[in-house]
Amino acid sequence: MSFFASRISRIKPSPTIAIAAKARELKASGRDVIALSTGEPDFETPVHIRDAAKAAMDRGETKYTAVSGTLELREAISRAFKRNNGLAYLPDQISVGCGGKQTIFNALISTVGPGDEVIIPAPYWVSYPDMVLLCEGMPVPVDCPQDTGFKLTPNALDAAITPRTKWLILNSPSNPAGAGYTAGELKALGEVLLAHPHVWVMTDDMYEHLVYGGFEFATMAQVVPSLYERTLTLNGVSKAYCMTGWRVGWAAGPRELIKVMNDVQSQSTTHTSSVSQAAAVAALDGPRDFIAKHNAVFKERRDLVVRMLNDAPGISCPTPEGAFYVYPSCAGCIGKVTPGGRTIETDEDFAIHLLESEGVAVVHGAAFGLSPHFRISYATSTDLLKEACIRVRRACEQLR
Numbered sequence: 001m002s003f004f005a006s007r008i009s010r011i012k013p014s015p016t017i018a019i020a021a022k023a024r025e026l027k028a029s030g031r032d033v034i035a036l037s038t039g040e041p042d043f044e045t046p047v048h049i050r051d052a053a054k055a056a057m058d059r060g061e062t063k064y065t066a067v068s069g070t071l072e073l074r075e076a077i078s079r080a081f082k083r084n085n086g087l088a089y090l091p092d093q094i095s096v097g098c099g100g101k102q103t104i105f106n107a108l109i110s111t112v113g114p115g116d117e118v119i120i121p122a123p124y125w126v127s128y129p130d131m132v133l134l135c136e137g138m139p140v141p142v143d144c145p146q147d148t149g150f151k152l153t154p155n156a157l158d159a160a161i162t163p164r165t166k167w168l169i170l171n172s173p174s175n176p177a178g179a180g181y182t183a184g185e186l187k188a189l190g191e192v193l194l195a196h197p198h199v200w201v202m203t204d205d206m207y208e209h210l211v212y213g214g215f216e217f218a219t220m221a222q223v224v225p226s227l228y229e230r231t232l233t234l235n236g237v238s239k240a241y242c243m244t245g246w247r248v249g250w251a252a253g254p255r256e257l258i259k260v261m262n263d264v265q266s267q268s269t270t271h272t273s274s275v276s277q278a279a280a281v282a283a284l285d286g287p288r289d290f291i292a293k294h295n296a297v298f299k300e301r302r303d304l305v306v307r308m309l310n311d312a313p314g315i316s317c318p319t320p321e322g323a324f325y326v327y328p329s330c331a332g333c334i335g336k337v338t339p340g341g342r343t344i345e346t347d348e349d350f351a352i353h354l355l356e357s358e359g360v361a362v363v364h365g366a367a368f369g370l371s372p373h374f375r376i377s378y379a380t381s382t383d384l385l386k387e388a389c390i391r392v393r394r395a396c397e398q399l400r
């Protein structure tokens, strides 16, 4: 009998972290590697946020806080929900965790058990299915191919719902495809959910502020107020505020659920760092003009990457609405042969070919549940992106 719990055999380590590790290894051995595999902005945390953290330390805010987060932070989050989404969430409806990741985990462990199903549109963020598996539930991936803009349709949602469905997880703009749902598209999905009162919806709005070209962000509880009582709205400072390492994310929803999530957290991490919480208050309440500046850079990079990738033979890359990822198809490269005589049979073979032949690290689509694709994160310098796209094109041109 194994020493490890049976639930552990159901999960795998995050493939995005694994690829980044492999790229680092190659780099350490002297190879010239461009890693386009990480999911974090290349910009520093703004100075006023760092200063707020230092000031908090100097004021002695270095002790335990409330499990759900400091009242100051939950009030700042409450104001942000009102300002950004027109949503009324009071501080006792908000639970702050160690990044968005922990709040999602808290929500799932609080509600999902053996046999419970969670609908996850694919391509999906790699952690959703594995978290559901850790909770001994059943992830139900639903294919959302390129021709639907990588978005769930009302018909596909309706077909996936069973009496065992607990949650639908919606992520907009999405990781890995950058797909953003319009208010109209959310409304149409909301209509389906209204017909199934046992299904709750978890909206992961982590990339809310990273939208380009006039795309207007919307979230379910705002667009379909009658779903408010069974919606958990998730957000955080990691991406738009360039604070991935500070580990602050939150969930807002019905009090009863938030209370249970806090109880769970009280038996694991207790809360995220007091200093990080003070920094997050400064992020939410302070000047936010840097976000528009970053977005102008991200949009330029997105357009550059889309244009250059579409010049590579065998690649087709649509233009996403937001986040900092593109999710091109490599269908045109499948079945071709590398100069070394290896046939590209899967998107993982294609990603390995990119890494080995040209030193470009991307994440293969199978990791996100929809093939044959690969994810490029354009949260890296424009010069490096240009060089990487030239290399991707060269790697595609080598295939016969």
Ligand SMILES: Cc1ncc(COP(=O)(O)O)c(C=O)c1O
Pocket: 039, 098, 099, 100, 101, 102, 125, 171, 174, 175, 204, 206, 236, 237, 238, 244, 247, 248, 249
């Ligand atoms: C879709 C999505 N949700 C949640 C997270 C987790 O964010 P955090 O770093 O705040 O835990 C990420 C991070 O990559 C993400 O891409």
